Structure formats: structure tokens, C-alpha cells
Amino acid sequence: MNRDLRFTALKKTPFHSRTSLASRTNKYYNWNGFTVPTEYSTTELEYTAARNGTSVMDLTPMCKYMINGSDANKFVDYLVTRDLSQMEDNTVAYIIWCNEDGKVMDDGTIFKFSNTKFMLCCAVKIYNWLHDSAEGFDVSFEDATDTTAALAIQGPTSCSTLKNYGADDLELLKPFGMKQYNINGYDVLISRTGFTGDLGYELWTDPANAENMWDSIMEAGKELKIRPFGMHALEMTRIEAGFIQTNTDFMAAEDSLRPVRMRSPYEIGMGWLVHLNKESYFVGKRALKKEKETGNSERCLVGLDIDGDKPAVGSVIYNEKKEDIGIVTAAMWSPTMKRNVALASLKRPYGIKIKENIFAEIYHPEELEYKKIWAKCKVVKRQFFSPERRNKVPADLYE
Amino acid sequence: MSDNYDVIVIGAGHNGLVCANILAKKNRKVLICEARENCGGLVEESITNFVPQIPLSVSSSLGGLPVKYKAKSTIALSESGQHIRLVGNQHIDHKVISGFSSKDADRYVEFHDKMSSFSKALGSFMMASPPRVMNNTFSDYFKLFKLGMNVRMLGKKKFNEFARMIGLNIADELEDNFENTLLQGLIAHDAVLGSNLGPRSPGSLINLLYRMATHDNSIFGGIYEIDGGSKAFVDTLLDISNKNKVEIKTSSSVKRCITENDKAIGVELHSGEKIYAKKIISNADPRSTYFCLLGTENLDTDVKRRIKHHRSKGKVAKLSLSLNKQPEFINCDKNDLESRMVIAPSIDYIEEAFNPSKFDKLSMEPILEMKLKNSDQSNPVLDIQVQYASYGAQEGWDKIKDNYVDAVIKLIGKYAPDIQSCIETKTIVTPDDIEKNFYVSGGHWHHGEIQIDQLFMLRPIPGASQYRTHLDGLYMCGAGTHPGGGLTGIPGKNAAQAILEDA
Numbered sequence: 001m002n003r004d005l006r007f008t009a010l011k012k013t014p015f016h017s018r019t020s021l022a023s024r025t026n027k028y029y030n031w032n033g034f035t036v037p038t039e040y041s042t043t044e045l046e047y048t049a050a051r052n053g054t055s056v057m058d059l060t061p062m063c064k065y066m067i068n069g070s071d072a073n074k075f076v077d078y079l080v081t082r083d084l085s086q087m088e089d090n091t092v093a094y095i096i097w098c099n100e101d102g103k104v105m106d107d108g109t110i111f112k113f114s115n116t117k118f119m120l121c122c123a124v125k126i127y128n129w130l131h132d133s134a135e136g137f138d139v140s141f142e143d144a145t146d147t148t149a150a151l152a153i154q155g156p157t158s159c160s161t162l163k164n165y166g167a168d169d170l171e172l173l174k175p176f177g178m179k180q181y182n183i184n185g186y187d188v189l190i191s192r193t194g195f196t197g198d199l200g201y202e203l204w205t206d207p208a209n210a211e212n213m214w215d216s217i218m219e220a221g222k223e224l225k226i227r228p229f230g231m232h233a234l235e236m237t238r239i240e241a242g243f244i245q246t247n248t249d250f251m252a253a254e255d256s257l258r259p260v261r262m263r264s265p266y267e268i269g270m271g272w273l274v275h276l277n278k279e280s281y282f283v284g285k286r287a288l289k290k291e292k293e294t295g296n297s298e299r300c301l302v303g304l305d306i307d308g309d310k311p312a313v314g315s316v317i318y319n320e321k322k323e324d325i326g327i328v329t330a331a332m333w334s335p336t337m338k339r340n341v342a343l344a345s346l347k348r349p350y351g352i353k354i355k356e357n358i359f360a361e362i363y364h365p366e367e368l369e370y371k372k373i374w375a376k377c378k379v380v381k382r383q384f385f386s387p388e389r390r391n392k393v394p395a396d397l398y399e
Numbered sequence: 400m401s402d403n404y405d406v407i408v409i410g411a412g413h414n415g416l417v418c419a420n421i422l423a424k425k426n427r428k429v430l431i432c433e434a435r436e437n438c439g440g441l442v443e444e445s446i447t448n449f450v451p452q453i454p455l456s457v458s459s460s461l462g463g464l465p466v467k468y469k470a471k472s473t474i475a476l477s478e479s480g481q482h483i484r485l486v487g488n489q490h491i492d493h494k495v496i497s498g499f500s501s502k503d504a505d506r507y508v509e510f511h512d513k514m515s516s517f518s519k520a521l522g523s524f525m526m527a528s529p530p531r532v533m534n535n536t537f538s539d540y541f542k543l544f545k546l547g548m549n550v551r552m553l554g555k556k557k558f559n560e561f562a563r564m565i566g567l568n569i570a571d572e573l574e575d576n577f578e579n580t581l582l583q584g585l586i587a588h589d590a591v592l593g594s595n596l597g598p599r600s601p602g603s604l605i606n607l608l609y610r611m612a613t614h615d616n617s618i619f620g621g622i623y624e625i626d627g628g629s630k631a632f633v634d635t636l637l638d639i640s641n642k643n644k645v646e647i648k649t650s651s652s653v654k655r656c657i658t659e660n661d662k663a664i665g666v667e668l669h670s671g672e673k674i675y676a677k678k679i680i681s682n683a684d685p686r687s688t689y690f691c692l693l694g695t696e697n698l699d700t701d702v703k704r705r706i707k708h709h710r711s712k713g714k715v716a717k718l719s720l721s722l723n724k725q726p727e728f729i730n731c732d733k734n735d736l737e738s739r740m741v742i743a744p745s746i747d748y749i750e751e752a753f754n755p756s757k758f759d760k761l762s763m764e765p766i767l768e769m770k771l772k773n774s775d776q777s778n779p780v781l782d783i784q785v786q787y788a789s790y791g792a793q794e795g796w797d798k799i800k801d802n803y804v805d806a807v808i809k810l811i812g813k814y815a816p817d818i819q820s821c822i823e824t825k826t827i828v829t830p831d832d833i834e835k836n837f838y839v840s841g842g843h844w845h846h847g848e849i850q851i852d853q854l855f856m857l858r859p860i861p862g863a864s865q866y867r868t869h870l871d872g873l874y875m876c877g878a879g880t881h882p883g884g885g886l887t888g889i890p891g892k893n894a895a896q897a898i899l900e901d902a
Contacts, residue, residue, distance in 0.1 A: 078696060100699030100862075135703045136695025281697045286661065286869065 010035040013060035014149040014210030022228045029231060032125070032145070034061035039230040044335075046229035047236045050154055050196055051336050053225025054161045056217065057234060059150035059202060060210075063108075063125055067118040069139035076110055076118050078282050079133055081265060083275035087112050092176045092191050096265055096273050102287030103253035103262035104270065105129070106246050109193060111178060119144070119204075123246050124254070133283065149210040153217065154200030154237075157224035159395040162190065162201060164220035170201070171394035184212055192395075195234060197241020199389050199396065224398060239330045239343065242303055242382030244268060249301060249329040249343055264291055267299040268345075269382060301329070302351040303382035306340040307375045309333055310364040317344055317377065320357040325350045328360065334384060341384045342377075355379035403675050404430045404646075406898065407666055409653045409692065410682030410838075410877065412440025416636040416645075417891030418680055418876040418898075421460050423643035425899060430674065431645060432666060434652030434838050439633035440682070441837055441844065441878075442886060445828050446717055447629050448770045448784050449622050449739055450886040451613045456526055457888040460895075466635050467626035473619045474738045475585035476814045480730035483581055484738065487620025499579045506576045511618060517561055518611035520549040525612045525882045528865050528893045529856040565605055566851070570598040570746045580745040586618060588743035588766055592786065593844045593884070595714050597753030598746045602850050609849055613887050622739060624770070632886070652838070656692045656873055663872035666692075678872055678898055682891075684839050684846035685709055685859035685879040693870050702869055705860040710853065711879075713830030713842035714756060716788035718807055720781040721824040725773065726815040742767040742814065756787035761794060763806040778823065783807065790830035790842050800827060846879035855881060866894040867901075874898055 011034045013019070019037055027038045036058055039046060049055045067076060077084045080095040087093055089112055096107045108122030120130075130141050153162055162170050166183040167190055173179055178191035186209035194200030205213055218226060238245065246252050250263040265274045265288070276289050291297055306312050311333050317326040326346035334341050342360070344351070350358065355378070362373040389396050408419045411433035419429045431438075441447065449471060458464035472486040483499065485492045489508055496504035524546045530539035551558055564572065569590040573583045587598035590607035597603070607618070615621030625632045640647060651672075656679055657665040665675035681688040689698060689706045698706075728736060743749050743766040752762040768784040785807055792799065804827050811818050830842030839846060847859050856864045859879040866874050876894030878884030 074696070100701040129700060132704050132707070133700040135698075135707065136690070281661070283699045286699075289661075 011146075013058050014207035015058045015060065015151070015214055018211060018214040019058055019228065027230070031231070032061040032063065032123070036061060037228075037230040039232050040228050043230070043232040043236070046227060046233035047335065049225055049227035050229055050233060050237050051198065052156065053227065054153060054155045054158045054221045055196070055227055055229040055233070056214075056221075057152040057154070057229055059152045060145075060148070062145070062150060063120075063122050064144040064148050064150070064204075065120045065127065065130060066142040066144050067120060067130070067139055068116060068142070069137070070116055071137040071139050072118055073112075073115040074280070075134060075137040075139045076120075077278070077280055078137070079130075080110070081274040081282055081284065081288065083278040084110070084112075085278070085280075089114050090178050092178055092193050094176075094273070096270050098265065098284030098288065099253045100284060100287060101253070101262065102264050102284040102291055104250060104265055104268060105253045107244065107270070111189075111191065124252050129254075147207065149205050149207045149213070151203045151210075151213065151217070152194055152200065153203060154194045154196040154198055156199055156389060156396060157221070157226075157398045158200050160398045161217060161221035161224050161226060162203075163397070164224075165217050171397055173395075174393050175391050184209070184216060186212070188213065195241070195243055196237035197243065197383065197385050197390065198237070198387060199392070235330075236332055239332050239341065240334050240336060240385035242343070242384060244270075244301065244343070245330070249345070263299060263345075264288065264297060266291060266297040268301040298348060299326075299345050300348055300351040301343060301345050301382070303380045303384060304328070304342040304344050304358075304360070305378040305380045306331075306342055306360055306362075307377070308362075308373060309340055310362050310371075310373055310375070311340065312342045312360040312362045312375065315342070315360040315362050317346060317350075318359045318361060319350065319354075320359070325358070337384055339384065340375075343382060344377075351379055404428050405676060406430070406678045406680060407432060407674060407676040408680045408682060408876070409666065410434070410440060411438035411647060411649070412682045412877065413442045413633070413636060413886060413888060414876050414878065414891030414894070415440070415680070415682030416633075416640060417457060417461065417888040418682070418895045419645045420636070420639050420643050421892060421895035422898060423640075423645045424460075424462065429643075429645045430676070431640075431647045432651045432653050432668065432674075433647060433649045435836075436650050437633075438637060438647060438649065439629065441833070441839070441884075442629045442633055444629050444782070445719065445826070446833070446837075447886065448717075448768060448782055449624060451621055452615070452623055453886065453888050454526060454613075457892045460892055461639060464635060464639070466632055468623035469626055470620075471622045471624050472734075472738045473585070473622065473741060474731070474735050475581050475741050475743070476728070477581050477744060478813050481581070482730060482735065483579075483585060484735065485585075485619040487615075487617045487622070492619065496579070496582065499582070500577075503577045503579050503582060507582070510572075510576050513557070513560065514608060514611060514618065515616045516553060516557065517564070518608045518616045520553060520561075521546075521608060521612045522616065523549065524855070525609075526889060528897060529858070529881045566601055567604045568599050568601050569603040569607055570750070572604055573598075573746065584743040584745040584748060585741055587746050587749050588741050588768070589618060591749065591753070592768065592784075593715055594850075595710065595712060595756075595848055596850075597750045599750055600753075605851060606849055609854075609883070613882070613885050613889075628772075653692065655694055656870065658697065658870065661697075661871060663870050678874065678902075680874040680876050680894060680898065681868075682875075682877045684711060684841070684843075684877060685863070685875065686711060686840040687838065688868065688873075688875055688877075688879075693868065693873065697870065699869070702860070702862065705862075709860060710848040710850070711841035711843045711846060712790040713833060713839075713844065714787045714789060715844060716785045716803075716827055716829045718783040718785055718804060718825065718827045720783070720808070720818075720822050721826075722779045722781060722821040723823050724821050725771070725779050726781070726818045726821045728815040736771050740767075740769040740771070742769070742810065753787050756789045759789045759791055759793045761789060761792050761799065761803060762787065763803070764810060765807065767807065767810065769811075781811075783811075785827075788829055790834070792829075792831075796829050796831050800829070803827070843884075844878070845884035846877050847883075849883050854883075858883065866890070866897040
């Protein structure tokens with residue numbers, strides 16, 4: 001029968017039996033070929049859990065690549081713009097990588113086990129890119145996307161939840177650190193990383209352990225306001241945290257049809273990840289060096305604090321002469337900050353040298369009519385939400 | 400760190416020598432590092448047969464190049480003895496072809512005129528450095544505009560015809576025009592010579608136009624033999640080098656480029672010796688230049704991809720037969736034996752020879768271009784270009800070499816029955832041998848296919864045209880650059896110009 005079907009069904013993650021049970025709304029979407037919930041009950045409730053308790057998200061669809069070989073450390077340093085030569089074992093680093101024109105292809109995290117073993121986590125598939133880049137390096141790759149189950153456990157009580165689950169001394173793990181555990185007979189890698197800008201962890205394990213892990217964590221967090229959360233709630237938390245998302249806040253270089261849509265790291269606020277003084281060459285270095293020297297970056301990605309309380313979703317940004325100077329890529333009313341915030345891609349010098357007299361034209365839907373709002377914006381730091389507990393060691397514990 | 404030299408040229412092939420001398424004449428202190436014991440690269444008796452004439456623009460920038468050429472006519476051998484002899488002169492050729500078919504004779508003149516006007520339109524473009532369109536400079540656009548104008552100036556009818564023919568295969572065009580299969584085979588042979596194409600492969604027609612542009616805009620004219628052979632040519636270049644005080648280090652193979660702040664500042668030899676210079680020029684093929692000299696760790700992924708996809712599998716082997724006497728070719732007089740002799744009896748024959756090469760296999764009935772060398776001092780030698788002798792043949796060259804040579808000799812036996820008894824020694828140089836002995840990856844004459852995606856501003860790869868590489872201070876001057884291989888010296892001259900422009 002199967003071969004009569006025109007399309008192959010989306011894959012189910014190892015957590016599907018549990019996520020589908022937890023889903024009241026049956027709202028799913030396609031993430032990298034997997035079906036995962038957009039929301040379980042209501043986005044607001046899930047968001048609140050993430051900010052006040054523990055939230056659980058199925059991360060399995062993230063692309064995960066194992067990089068092995070005697071040149072693995074040299075290779076990752078060549079692949080990404082950041083200088084990783086001093087990176088310590090059992091740590092994680094946030095990275096971006098570029099093509100030859102110095103345009104960003106994607107961002108992600110790299111996990112270092114040793115000089116000969118790494119794991120790369122990202123949104124866009126890059127198996128081919130890895131192979132083509134590897135010419136001249138002694139490395140091999142394994143696509144571990146389907147063979148690793150991943151769960152994000154985020155929120156102020158997440159450390160306590162995981163300690164109840166069996167992760168001893170987890171509160172001592174530093175941000176961007178990682179530690180190997182054996183819990184309930186399975187290896188579980190726990191890293192202090194996340195996409196919510198809060199205290200949080202990510203767990204990586206064998207798919208066979210997925211259901212058991214989910215159940216045990218739900219049990220462990222029962223008194224700590226644990227709740228699964230979906231993509232929509234994650235979107236809210238990541239905007240508050242000022243994290244960027246590929247193909248939302250900027251177009252991945254390999255995905256954009258129009259060359260003018262490609263962005264360099266300097267144009268999406270990622271200049272701090274470009275280490276031009278890195279001794280070895282990395283992909284895009286020549287182009288980025290030139291861009292830095294000539295200062296011909298055209299755009300910038302900034303945070304906006306917008307007057308009023310109507311989210312500026314998709315708004316065009318203007319200067320005082322009503323000239324179009326950019327666009328909002330993500331926007332929300334932040335319930336935690338009580339601020340109307342947005343990420344916006346602006347044409348320089350706006351956002352860099354000119355931070356005043358910037359306006360958003362907001363079309364706010366009101367029962368089949370749009371209310372047009374001309375709202376004043378302030379250029380601010382992109383990290384709207386960054387609580388102290390996020391980086392605290394030892395991490396806060398609750399009972 | 401002091402620069403010992405202004406320029407180091409890697410490889411003393413003819414383009415490297417031309418480039419070095421032009422720079423030396425402009426008072427640059429030049430060193431050439433050559434991996435082999437001898438200079439001249441592929442300009443060697445064991446490789447070269449017939450050549451085009453060095454263009455005036457090249458010889459004049461060298462201050463004259465005293466090389467004598469002998470024009471060669473062409474003879475397409477037929478088993479029946481009904482050979483076609485062409486000299487590249489319209490009137491004479493028309494008369495010869497009339498002997499076979501008066502229709503073909505008229506058509507040939509028309510065909511030749513058409514092709515000739517197209518190759519002339521390409522011609523000016525062939526000599527100069529190609530434009531770099533990504534640069535957005537006026538002069539680059541102007542060059543492109545000029546090429547467009549050259550073609551457009553042919554008139555609307557011819558322009559349409561040019562557009563029709565540019566991607567066409569040579570077989571279709573020949574079958575549309577001619578009825579004589581031997582004539583079809585002969586022209587198709589010249590269209591695919593040195594390439595990885597069969598007569599029915601798309602793009603084989605532009606290959607012929609390309610060849611014509613360096614051969615006096617003629618199909619069978621512009622084919623020469625160097626007086627005194629390849630050695631005389633190389634010796635002349637070496638004399639000039641001597642006069643211009645170009646230093647040449649032979650048996651000095653370069654391991655890699657030394658870089659500082661992402662700029663080439665010198666070379667390191669395999670012996671460990673380091674030599675520094677302001678500019679480095681590679682006469683090596685693009686793959687060696689990028690993967691060995693520049694180093695894979697210094698390349699962007701996109702560039703690695705382009706170099707990996709760069710097509711440079713050689714398809715021509717050279718077989719040299721030393722003879723104890725001159726063989727009797729059926730129905731050939733002394734004049735015929737001095738000509739360029741081609742065995743490619745029909746388009747289908749060539750296509751059959753080509754077919755196995757698609758799978759890196761060998762046809763035992765290849766196509767041949769032969770030159771009989773007679774000299775008073777020594778035995779006659781029959782030099783044969785054998786195509787399609789696949790690079791990295793699946794059968795394994797070590798195993799099949801002898802059988803292959805025998806097959807070629809058997810084939811020649813059909814046209815010269817006594818050939819077997821005349822042979823004293825046989826030497827074959829396969830593309831694999833060219834790669835090993837001449838350091839040309841893929842063993843390709845042109846250091847890379849002459850096809851539309853590897854021509855003009857796309858040659859050798861996008862982003863590296865105009866003789867510059869991705870590394871500051873490292874240039875290319877070999878056959879892998881525009882306009883490609885063949886004994887023209889144009890890449891060498893253009894590269895020298897690029898370097899002088901940048902200085």
C-alpha cells in the first residue's frame with residue numbers, strides 16, 4: 001500500500017507517544033522532517049511555565065552531526081568563524097558559519113568531547129557542506145539526528161527537576177558546560193544550554209531511553225510546575241532572550257534566492273563571533289576581513305523597544321521623513337518585561353549611528369479591521385530578558 | 400624579511416617561460432622553479448605533434464621569437480585508398496572535395512566561411528584577458544560588450560545562426576552539410592581532438608570554433624610543425640630567458656606556497672629550501688595550484704567544490720614508434736607522408752571509440768593523428784596521438800598498455816600493411832604518465848576541459864579568472880587559464896600583464 005502514497009509521512013520523534021498524549025490541541029508542524037507540537041494546551045500557559053517553573057521541549061528534530069577524526073579540532077576551527085582553538089573538553093560553544101562570501105549560513109552549537117570528537121547542532125541540514133569542507137582534513141561525519149533523542153528542560157526550577165531525575169551535582173555545571181550521566185541505566189549527556197535565555201539544560205540520549213526519560217522527568221518535576229511546551233512558546237522566550245533564528249531574522253545564505261538577502265555576521269549582530277585574528281584560515285575569512293576593513297556592512301539587526309502595547313509583527317520601520325529603513329523580523333508583547341519588544345533588520349546607519357526618531361507602522365487587527373498605529377521605537381540591546389539566575393553557579397534550587 | 404626575487408614562476412612550461420620573460424623584460428628579477436630536469440613542460444617530442452603558430456602579440460612582447468614553422472596539410476586516410484587531402488586553402492580544398500562530391504565541395508566552402516567568421520568574432524576575445532563580471536568595473540563590462548558587439552556585428556542572420564550553433568554537437572552540423580563520411584569524420588576528429596567529447600556530445604562544435612580561433616581561423620590551415628621540433632622551440636625560449644637574466648632552477652619541485660597575512664610571499668621546495676618573492680605565479684594546473692600550492696586548509700568550501708568539480712581528465716595518449724624503414728601507406732606519396740595523417744573514417748567510428756571512455760574504459764579502435772618524422776641522421780619515427788585513451792582507465796594501464804599499443808598498430812596496419820615489420824621500439828605516454836611525469840593532474844593537454852562552463856571568465860573556475868587566484872600574490876599562467884592549452888603562449892602573456900597591472 002505504501003508505495004501508492006505520493007508522500008512519505010513525517011517522521012515521529014522517539015518522544016512522540018508522550019508528546020501526543022500531552023497534546024490537547026493536536027497542533028503539530030513539520031520541523032526538519034519530524035512532526036512536533038506547536039502547542040500542547042495554550043501558548044500563554046506554556047510560556048508561563050518556562051519563565052516560572054520547568055518547561056520540556058522535544059528537540060530531536062535539530063540536526064546533529066558527529067565529527068570524528070584526528071583533525072576534528074582543526075576542522076571545526078576551519079568551519080566556523082569563532083576561534084575554537086582554546087576550547088576546553090566537555091564544553092559547548094555558540095557558533096555561526098559562513099560561505100566564501102562571508103554570508104551566514106546558519107548558527108548552532110558545537111559540543112567538544114575531545115580534540116578528536118565533536119557534535120554539531122543546528123537548524124539547517126549541512127551534511128553535504130561538511131563533506132565538501134572536509135577536503136584535506138582527516139575527519140569523518142555521522143548524521144546523528146535520527147539516532148539521538150534530545151530534550152530541552154528550561155526554566156528556573158529546571159535544575160531542581162533534573163536533580164530529582166538523578167543528575168547529581170548538576171547545579172555546579174557552568175553555563176555552556178556539559179556532563180555525562182548514567183541515569184536509569186542509560187547514558188544521558190546534559191549540557192547547560194538552551195534557547196530561552198533562562199536557566200536551562202539540554203539532554204541527549206539514546207532513543208530507546210526517550211520514553212523512560214520523559215516519564216521520569218515529568219515525575220521529577222511534578223512539584224516544580226513542569227509542563228511540556230511547543231514551538232510557539234519557544235518563539236516567545238527566544239525573542240525575549242534576543243536569540244536569532246535562521247530564515248526568520250535572516251536568510252540562510254544557501255536558502256536565499258536573492259544574493260542581496262544574504263547577511264554577513266556583522267549585519268545580524270554576530271560580529272562578536274568572528275575572530276579575524278584567528279591564526280588559521282576559516283571559511284569566509286577573506287570576505288569578512290574585507291568587509292570589516294572597508295566597513296561596507298549594509299544592515300544591522302537590533303532590538304527595538306516600541307511605544308504602546310500592540311506587537312509590531314511584520315512592521316516596516318521608518319525614519320522621521322517616512323523613508324523605509326528596515327523591517328521587523330520578530331515581535332511580541334513581553335509578559336515578563338511588560339514591554340513591547342521587537343527584533344528588526346535596519347539599513348545602516350540606522351540602528352548603529354542613528355538611534356533616534358525611528359518609527360514602526362503597526363497594523364493591529366481588530367475584528368476584521370486594521371488599526372494603523374504609528375509607534376515610536378527606541379533602539380535597545382537585543383537581550384531584553386537576561387535574569388541573573390541564568391548564569392549563576394551553583395544554579396538556584398527549589399523544593 | 401627581504402624579497403630575494405620580484406617574481407617566482409612555478410613550472411617552466413612554455414607559458415611559464417613566456418610569462419617570466421615578459422616580466423624580466425620589465426626589469427623584474429625572476430626565478431623559475433621547475434620540478435623536472437628539463438624545461439618546456441608538455442612542449443616535448445613525447446607529447447606534442449602539431450602546433451598552432453605563436454600569435455604576433457605574444458612573440459612581439461618577447462621581443463621576437465625566432466622560431467620557424469612548417470605549414471602542414473592534412474590527409475584523412477581511407478582503408479580503400481580514397482584519401483582526402485586538404486591544405487586549408489579554399490580553392491584547392493574545393494577542388495579536392497569536388498572529386499568526391501560536388502555538393503560537399505560547395506557546402507564545405509560555405510561551412511568554412513561561416514565557421515571562420517564566428518571564430519574571428521571570438522578571436523579578439525581569445526587573445527586578451529577575460530572580463531571579470533563580478534567586479535563591476537567599466538573595462539570589464541566594456542570587454543563583454545565588445546564580444547557581444549563582435550558577434551552581433553555578424554548581422555542578424557548570422558547572429559541567430561551563432562546562437563543556434565553555440566551548444567550544438569558537431570555531428571548534427573556535419574551530417575546536415577556533407578554526404579562524404581570520411582570528410583565528416585575528419586572534421587569531427589578535429590572538433591573533439593584533446594577533449595572529453597564525442598562528435599555527438601553537446602558543445603563539441605564550440606570546441607572546433609575554439610581550435611580555429613588559435614589556428615588562423617581555419618579548419619585545416621594554421622597547422623604547423625616546428626622546424627627542429629619541440630626542442631628547438633624550447634631552446635629558443637631558454638636563449639631568450641638567458642638574455643633576459645631569468646634564473647631557472649630545475650629539479651626543484653615546489654611543495655607549497657609560503658603565506659603571511661593571507662598573502663603569498665614565497666615558495667617552499669620539497670628539499671626544504673625556502674625562497675621569497677613579491678609575487679608567485681603558478682604554471683601548474685588549477686587543481687595542483689589550489690590543492691597543493693595554496694593548500695586545502697586555506698580554501699573556502701565553495702572554492703574546494705569548484706576545484707573538485709573542475710573537469711580535467713585527459714583522453715589522449717602519445718605513441719611513438721621508432722622504425723627501421725619507412726612504412727608503405729596504401730596509395731600515399733611522399734607528400735602525403737609528410738602531412739598530418741588522420742585515421743577517423745566516420746562520425747560513427749569516432750563515437751564508437753568515444754563510448755567506452757565515458758565509463759573510463761578503452762576502445763581498441765581509437766582515433767589517430769599521426770606524424771611521420773624522417774631525418775637523415777636517424778631512423779624514421781611515427782608519432783601518434785591516440786584518442787580516447789582514458790585517464791585512470793578501469794582496465795588498469797599497467798595491465799592493458801601492451802595490448803592497447805598492439806591494437807593501435809593493428810589499426811595502422813589496415814592503412815600501412817607492412818607497419819609491423821618496420822617497428823623497432825614502441826613508447827606510449829598515457830594520460831596517467833603525463834600526470835606522473837609532468838605533474839599535470841588528470842594528464843589533460845589543456846589542464847582542464849575546453850567547454851562552455853570552463854571557458855572565458857569561467858576558466859579555470861569562477862572567481863579565479865583573470866589569472867589571479869583566491870590568494871593575494873599568487874597568480875596562474877598555465878593552460879588551465881583562459882584561453883587554454885595549445886602552444887600559443889597567450890595565458891603566459893596575459894598573466895604577465897595581470898601581474899604588471901597589479902604592481
